[in-house]
Amino acid sequence: MATPSRKPARRGRQPRRRRRGLRLFGLLFRLGLLVAVAVGLGAVLYGIHLDELVYTKFEGKRWALPARVYGRPLELYVGRPLSVQQLTGELQRLGYRDESGAGSVGTWHVDGAQVLVHNRAFRFWDGVEPQRRLRIGLSDGVILDLTDADSGAPIALARLDPALIASIYPTHNEDRVLLRREQLPPLLIKTLLAVEDRKFYQHLGIDPKGILRAAIENLSAGRTVQGASTLTQQLVKNFYLTQERTLERKLNEAYMAVLLERRYSKDEILTAYANEVYLGQDGSRAIHGFGLASQFYFNRNLNELDVPQTALLVGILKGPSEYNPRRRPEKVLERRNLVIDLMAYHQIISRDEAEQAKQAPLGLREGGARPSGDYPAFIQLVRRQLQRDYREEDLRSEGLRIFTTLDPLTQSQVEGAVRERLPQLDEQRKFPPGTLETAVVVTSVAQGEVLALVGARDTDYAGFNRALDAVRPIGSLIKPVVYLSALERPEQYSLVTSIPDTPVSLRAGADWWEPQNYDRKVHGNVPLYRALAKSYNLATVNLGLDLGVNEVADTLNRLGAMRRIDRVPAMLLGSVSLSPVEVAQVYQTIAAGGFRAPLRTIREVLDASGRPLNRYPLAVEPVVGADAAFLTQWAMRKVVEQGTATWLGSRLPGGLVVAGKTGTTNELRDSWFAGFSGDRVVVAWVGRDDNKPTRLTGSSGALRLWGDIMATIEAQSLDLTPPGDIVVADACGSTGIPFSRDHVGVCGAGAEEDMLEAEEPPAVAAEPDEPAPRPAWRSGGSGGASNPFLSDFYGN
Numbered sequence: 001m002a003t004p005s006r007k008p009a010r011r012g013r014q015p016r017r018r019r020r021g022l023r024l025f026g027l028l029f030r031l032g033l034l035v036a037v038a039v040g041l042g043a044v045l046y047g048i049h050l051d052e053l054v055y056t057k058f059e060g061k062r063w064a065l066p067a068r069v070y071g072r073p074l075e076l077y078v079g080r081p082l083s084v085q086q087l088t089g090e091l092q093r094l095g096y097r098d099e100s101g102a103g104s105v106g107t108w109h110v111d112g113a114q115v116l117v118h119n120r121a122f123r124f125w126d127g128v129e130p131q132r133r134l135r136i137g138l139s140d141g142v143i144l145d146l147t148d149a150d151s152g153a154p155i156a157l158a159r160l161d162p163a164l165i166a167s168i169y170p171t172h173n174e175d176r177v178l179l180r181r182e183q184l185p186p187l188l189i190k191t192l193l194a195v196e197d198r199k200f201y202q203h204l205g206i207d208p209k210g211i212l213r214a215a216i217e218n219l220s221a222g223r224t225v226q227g228a229s230t231l232t233q234q235l236v237k238n239f240y241l242t243q244e245r246t247l248e249r250k251l252n253e254a255y256m257a258v259l260l261e262r263r264y265s266k267d268e269i270l271t272a273y274a275n276e277v278y279l280g281q282d283g284s285r286a287i288h289g290f291g292l293a294s295q296f297y298f299n300r301n302l303n304e305l306d307v308p309q310t311a312l313l314v315g316i317l318k319g320p321s322e323y324n325p326r327r328r329p330e331k332v333l334e335r336r337n338l339v340i341d342l343m344a345y346h347q348i349i350s351r352d353e354a355e356q357a358k359q360a361p362l363g364l365r366e367g368g369a370r371p372s373g374d375y376p377a378f379i380q381l382v383r384r385q386l387q388r389d390y391r392e393e394d395l396r397s398e399g400l401r402i403f404t405t406l407d408p409l410t411q412s413q414v415e416g417a418v419r420e421r422l423p424q425l426d427e428q429r430k431f432p433p434g435t436l437e438t439a440v441v442v443t444s445v446a447q448g449e450v451l452a453l454v455g456a457r458d459t460d461y462a463g464f465n466r467a468l469d470a471v472r473p474i475g476s477l478i479k480p481v482v483y484l485s486a487l488e489r490p491e492q493y494s495l496v497t498s499i500p501d502t503p504v505s506l507r508a509g510a511d512w513w514e515p516q517n518y519d520r521k522v523h524g525n526v527p528l529y530r531a532l533a534k535s536y537n538l539a540t541v542n543l544g545l546d547l548g549v550n551e552v553a554d555t556l557n558r559l560g561a562m563r564r565i566d567r568v569p570a571m572l573l574g575s576v577s578l579s580p581v582e583v584a585q586v587y588q589t590i591a592a593g594g595f596r597a598p599l600r601t602i603r604e605v606l607d608a609s610g611r612p613l614n615r616y617p618l619a620v621e622p623v624v625g626a627d628a629a630f631l632t633q634w635a636m637r638k639v640v641e642q643g644t645a646t647w648l649g650s651r652l653p654g655g656l657v658v659a660g661k662t663g664t665t666n667e668l669r670d671s672w673f674a675g676f677s678g679d680r681v682v683v684a685w686v687g688r689d690d691n692k693p694t695r696l697t698g699s700s701g702a703l704r705l706w707g708d709i710m711a712t713i714e715a716q717s718l719d720l721t722p723p724g725d726i727v728v729a730d731a732c733g734s735t736g737i738p739f740s741r742d743h744v745g746v747c748g749a750g751a752e753e754d755m756l757e758a759e760e761p762p763a764v765a766a767e768p769d770e771p772a773p774r775p776a777w778r779s780g781g782s783g784g785a786s787n788p789f790l791s792d793f794y795g796n
Contacts, residue, residue: 005142009421011044013455015136016340019437022507022654025647027079028385030549038716038750039226040613043174043373044369044587045642047203051421056765058260058263058264058272063174063176064172064174064396064397064587065170065176065178065179065397065398065399065608066167066168066169066170066175066397066399067167067294067395067396067398067400067401067402068166068167068173068399068400068401068402069164069165069166069167069168069170069224069382069404070162070164070378070401070402070403070404070405071162071163071406071411071434072162072377072403072404072405072406072408072451072603073122073124073159073163074085074087074090074160074162074408074409075158075159075542076134076136076143076146076156076157076158076159076160076537077146077156077157077158078143078144078145078146079141079142079143080143081141081398081714082138082141082142083141084110084138084528086409086445087115087117087138088110088115089409090160090357090408090409091108091117091160093161093163093303093408093412094161094163094603095295095298095299095300096108096117097300097363098110101116102116102117102118102133102179102184103117103118103133104118104304104305105118105120105131105303105304106118106300106301107118107131107491109304112535113137114137114138115133115138116134116135116136116146116149117133117136117160118131118133118134119131119132119133119158119303120160120161121161122158122159122316122401123699124605125403125604125608125612126605128203129158129161129548130463131158132148132150133148133150133303134148134149134155135147135149136145136380139696143252146158148768153365156300156657157185162403163408165374165375165378165379165404165406165408166374166375166379166382168383168395168396169396170396170397171283171561172286173284173285174231174285174286174288174648175282175285175286175287175288175292176276176288176291176292177292177293178275178399178434178608179271179274179287179290179291179302180271181267181268181271181277181769182272182305182440183291183302184270184271184274184300184302184304184500185305185310187305187307187348188189188274188290188302188305188310188314189270189312190311190343190346190348190670190674191311191314191339191342191348192231192274192312192314192317192624193231194342194343194345194346194348195294195314195315195317195339196231196234196285196307196314196317197230197231198346199230200230200231200232200266200270201266203230203232203261204258204262205230205232205254205258205259205260205261205262205661206230206232206233206254206257206787207230208260208670213640220767221450221489222266226246228760229253230257231269231270231273232257232261232269232273233253233254233257233259234255234273234277235257235260235269235272235273235276235277236253236260237253238276238277238278239276240256240308245440247431248795249687251258267697267757268664269678273287274288274290274291274606275289275290275291276288277289277290277317278299278320279293279296279313279316279317279320280296280316280320280324281292281320281321282368283718284677287320288426290302292311293313294309297309297313297325297364297365297694298363298364298365298389298627299338299365300365300412305342305423306357306360307340307349307353307354308336308340308357308358308360308362308363309363311336311337311339311340311341311343311357312325312332312336312362313518315335315336315337315339315699316332318335321784322637323335323723325362325364326364329519332362333362336362337358337378339353340354340357340358344596345706349512353572356515357386363547364677369480374460375406375453376460376462376472376478377453377455377456377459377461377465377467377468378394378404378406378411378414378450378452378453378460378601380454380455380462380465380468381450381468381581381601382402382404382601382602383395383464383603384636385600385602386402387604390604390605391711398551398607398608399607399608400605400606400607400608400613401605401607401610402602402604403602403603403604403605403606404601404602404603405444405447405450405451405600405602406448406451406452406453406601407451407452407603408452408715410442410713410714411451411453411454412450413452413709413712414440414442414454414709414713415454415459416451416582417705417708417709417712418438418454418459418705419457419459419487420708421685421704421705421708422436422457422705423694424704425686425701425704425705429694429695434456434457435688436686436687436688436694436696436755437456437686437687437688437689438454438456438457438684438685438686438687438705439454439455439456439459439466439467439470439580439682439684439685440452440453440467440580440682440683440684440705441453441467441581441584441681441682442455442582442680442681442709442713443584443588443679443680443681444598444677444679444681445588445591445592445677445678445679445680446592446679447597447600447618448588448592448597448598448599448600448618448620449582449599449600449601449603450584450599450600450601453467453581454467455467455468461606464689465578466579466685467565467579467580467581468579468580468581469579469771470576470579470685470687471563471577471578471579471582472576472579472665472669472670472685472687473574473575473577473665473666473669473670473671474574474576474578474583474663474665474670474672475573475574475660475663475664475665475670475672476535476573476574476661476663476664476672476698477574477587477661477663477674478531478556478571478572478573478574478576478663479535479540479574479661480532480590480632480635480636480661481531481552481559481586482540482543482544482547482572483528483531483532483540483543483632483635484555484590484624484628484629484632485544485547485551485552485555485560486528486543486547486626487626487631487632488555488624488626488740489547490578490627490740490743490746491629491741491743491746492746493528493746493770494528494631494732494737494739494740494743494744494747495527495528495529495631495634495635495737495738496526496528496529496530496731496732496733496734496737496747497524497527497746497747497754498525498526498527498528498655499522499527499528499531499539499541499542499543500523500524500525500538500539500748501522501526501531501536501538501539501542502522502524502691503518503523504538504541504542504545506569506599506709511571513569513584515536515538515541515573516537516538517536517537518535518537519767521536522535522538522541522739526539527732527734528543529634529638530633530638531543531644532635532636532638532639532641532661533635533638533639533641533643533644534642534643535639535643535661536661537642539571540572540573541569541572541573544569544572545569547593549567549568549569549571549572550567552571552572553565553567556576556586558589558623558624559586559589559590559596559597559623559624560582560585560586560589560596561578561582561585561586562582563578563582565634566753572592574663574665576709580684580685581599581683582681583672583674583683583685584599584674584681587675587676587681588681589623589624589629589672589678590624590629590632590633590636590676591633591659591676591681591734592621592629593618593626593629593633593723594608594622594624594625594626594628594793595620595622595623596620596621596622596623596624597618597619597620597621599621599637600618600620602616604616605618618627626725627723627725627726627740630722630723630726630738631726631738631740632657633718634659635740636659636660636661636675637657637658637718639660639661639662640658640659640675645660645661645662645675645699646696647699647703647704647707648660648706648710650709651704651708651710652707652710652711653711655717656677656710656715656717657677657678657717657718657720658675658676658677658710658717658718659675659676659718660674660675660676660706661673661674661675662663662697662698662699662702662703663698664696664698664700667690667698668692668693668694668695668696669687669691669692669693670686670687670694671684671685671686671687671697671698671700671701671702671703672684672685672692672695672698672702673698673699673705673706674705675700675706675713676708676718676719677710677716677717678715678716678717678718678719679716679717680710680713680714680715680717682709682710684703684704684705684706684709684750685702686701686702686705722738725740725741726738726739726740727739727743727744729744731744731747732747733747769771776780
């Protein structure tokens with residue numbers, strides 16, 4: 001019998017194996033398909049997440065913008081006192097450059113007796129100042145003619161763009177100047193795309209050919225020699241991602257670049273890039289965007305840059321640290337010239353233009369876009385006033401535009417006077433250089449605006465601000481307040497009323513307060529105005545005691561002193577301690593004819609879109625009678641003409657009428673002068689931080705600095721026209737004395753003597769307002785701290 005064949009059995013197993021294989025393949029296929037679907041779904045979901053991230057940040061508040069703080073603009077009008085040197089100096093501070101014909105924006109040129117200025121357009125709170133060429137005719141320090149240089153039309157008023165004096169930066173210290181697409185110069189855009197992304201307007205966010213080309217170059221070189229990131233990818237990296245070099249970040253960067261291009265136009269992406277890109281470091285402040293970089297490196301607006309400057313900005317994009325033009329100028333020059341060659345290669349400029357541009361220096365400007373250190377003392381006062389109305393977070397992030405009252409021209413002149421006078425005072429008193437310190441406040445009479453502020457002899461010092469925080473005894477600066485209090489009683493006191501300059505002795509427990517005149521003399525009965533002009537201590541104390549210490553203190557408060565006052569007799573000779581700013585407020589009210597206007601540093605605040613926010617209008621309140629204020633001013637003029645400030649007669653311009661008062665505290669620790677013209681109030685203090693004697697009187701110290709300042713700043717004479725209720729009459733043995741209309745002849749005993757008799761001014765070493773170097777409470781000098789025992793005895 002034949003053996004059965006096994007072949008059919010093998011044929012039966014093979015189909016089963018195939019079926020198992022097919023089932024396994026099907027299972028793996030379905031599993032792979034499921035994984036692919038899951039991965040695809042995950043990628044889609046992740047893409048939705050990234051797309052939401054792209055949209056949310058790009059549509060929301062993209063940047064925390066610092067508050068910009070501006071000084072007041074230089075106003076030009078016919079009749080304004082202004083010299084060619086002052087005008088060109090201000091233009092240079094604003095970053096204008098000298099160019100023949102002033103054909104470009106941001107340029108000026110002196111043309112004989114005229115100055116051509118091509119001003120920048122600027123948006124103020126009350127409208128836009130247009131860009132135009134101005135022709136300014138000046139002669140003998142005055143503007144005689146102001147016209148449009150192109151049309152010849154007369155111009156009533158033109159304003160230069162205001163100086164940016166500070167920025168209040170975000171917490172992370174990024175700074176930028178935001179620009180719109182139309183503000184990006186075509187030269188910059190063409191150069192940027194030629195160097196960084198030639199296919200920008202063709203690709204969809206990534207450039208596959210560029211990636212392949214860069215990969216081949218890098219593999220051939222064995223290192224990274226060429227990048228392939230588009231501008232869109234660079235924006236994504238800077239705007240959304242970290243700087244880490246990982247595959248995950250690169251994938252995210254590419255994915256988000258495609259999503260960004262899907263949502264936004266090329267111009268929107270290009271504008272965001274131009275505002276975001278990092279271009280350097282200024283200490284702890286990061287410089288972002290071409291708008292700020294142009295100001296930082298060249299102190300010019302972006303639309304004012306020429307070919308080599310544009311090439312430099314684009315060149316340092318490769319590495320702002322490696323290509324830092326201030327640290328590595330030779331390397332940056334080489335990089336800039338390479339960019340210029342690329343500009344010529346891509347026919348952005350001609351070859352001749354390129355060769356000429358390569359010969360230009362880097363043209364860097366020191367101090368460009370670095371306003372935070374220019375006026376630190378003034379900015380401290382601004383910030384204190386801003387903090388009453390705005391949160392610190394808003395100041396750091398909302399892009400507010402703050403227009404202040406600072407007059408850069410006046411500030412410059414004050415700083416120049418400080419730099420020149422303080423070393424002289426050190427040398428005269430044989431102090432080591434830098435021993436004496438100072439503070440100065442300048443305000444406008446009519447508006448109560450702070451025009452200039454110095455808080456230290458080092459005007460760039462951002463530390464202790466003596467103008468705001470040095471609370472010192474004011475000495476004889478209190479005396480006009482005493483005499484004003486008397487003149488508010490016209491039925492009892494006039495300028496020629498006799499005041500007893502006789503000894504005073506007040507007992508307080510076991511001690512006695514016995515003030516003396518500086519010259520140790522007793523002058524008997526003296527007319528009221530002369531007692532102030534000569535700064536007689538005894539006459540002032542007798543008058544103040546007759547009025548009442550409380551009444552004098554109330555007058556001081558009405559004039560603007562806000563702090564608590566120890567109401568003791570020593571107050572009458574200046575034991576009151578105030579800061580220079582507080583003194584300026586008091587004298588401001590006297591200068592303004594009895595109308596108190598709280599000192600202000602802020603004029604307007606706009607939001608980032610230019611809409612007005614808080615307004616800071618002039619707030620004026622009558623607190624002192626106009627008659628009494630005028631009579632006090634008249635007496636303070638005699639301080640300058642016949643009294644302790646006669647030195648000013650040889651320092652000030654002829655015909656400038658001013659009024660003021662010297663002040664010195666015990667042991668010659670503080671030297672003061674406060675005074676005013678028709679439109680300016682200036683307060684100057686000189687002293688030492690260690691409170692040791694300065695060996696300076698008010699006349700030999702602060703008065704000299706005050707005179708230097710008033711001789712250089714723009715100022716008008718005091719108006720000598722009396723108010724309607726004041727008449728000028730001959731009475732009480734005197735001629736040409738102003739009186740309240742119904743009280744001519746309020747004279748008092750001893751008024752028959754000639755009260756206008758001129759006297760020789762005393763020597764500096766024996767000025768009558770200065771105290772003797774004895775204990776403050778006992779000497780009765782024109783200042784010093786009040787005796788605590790007397791304070792307790794007389795109460796508050």
